[in-house]
Amino acid sequence: MKPKKSQEDKWVQLRELGEIGERFIEKYLSKKGCKIMPLNLYTMADKSHQVMDWAELKKYPKIPDFIVKENDQVFLFDVKTKRKYDYSAYNFLVNVRDYQHYLKFLKICPVKIYFVFVNPKNTVLSLFIHDVKEKDYPVSVEWDKNKVYDVSEYKEQLE
Numbered sequence: 001m002k003p004k005k006s007q008e009d010k011w012v013q014l015r016e017l018g019e020i021g022e023r024f025i026e027k028y029l030s031k032k033g034c035k036i037m038p039l040n041l042y043t044m045a046d047k048s049h050q051v052m053d054w055a056e057l058k059k060y061p062k063i064p065d066f067i068v069k070e071n072d073q074v075f076l077f078d079v080k081t082k083r084k085y086d087y088s089a090y091n092f093l094v095n096v097r098d099y100q101h102y103l104k105f106l107k108i109c110p111v112k113i114y115f116v117f118v119n120p121k122n123t124v125l126s127l128f129i130h131d132v133k134e135k136d137y138p139v140s141v142e143w144d145k146n147k148v149y150d151v152s153e154y155k156e157q158l159e
Helices: 011-030 096-105
Strands: 035-038 064-071 073-082 093-095 111-118 126-131 138-140 147-150
Touching: 011 035, 011 064, 064 138, 073 096, 093 096, 096 111, 096 147, 126 147
Parallel strands: 073 111
Antiparallel strands: 035 064, 064 073, 093 147, 111 126, 138 147
């Protein structure tokens, strides 16, 4: 069985959108004087332009995209890039499976999630940050059958 995003021809477009947000955050943190290193630990799906088998993809853990050193603090982060810009909870949903993997990294260092909102011309409209924490977040099931946490009440606007 293929992931619903692949079945509906959304996989490649979503990956390209994600890369826009990742590049923005790299520049944003660099301007703040942070040292950034992409981890480049991808699952097959992250770099594939083909439809992937979901049973195969589920074998791979979600690893944050980058490691950062800001002053004396080191943290990992992931980026969620969105086109729809509003404050609805829908825009601050994180896959439960991914979040559970992020929690494991807290034993080593903090993990953050940046939410980047861009317009159709890929201009950044707004930026938010969420610190990954062990908490009972509201859970729902999305159109693609993924369970997601709503972290909308646990974010901070940066820009």
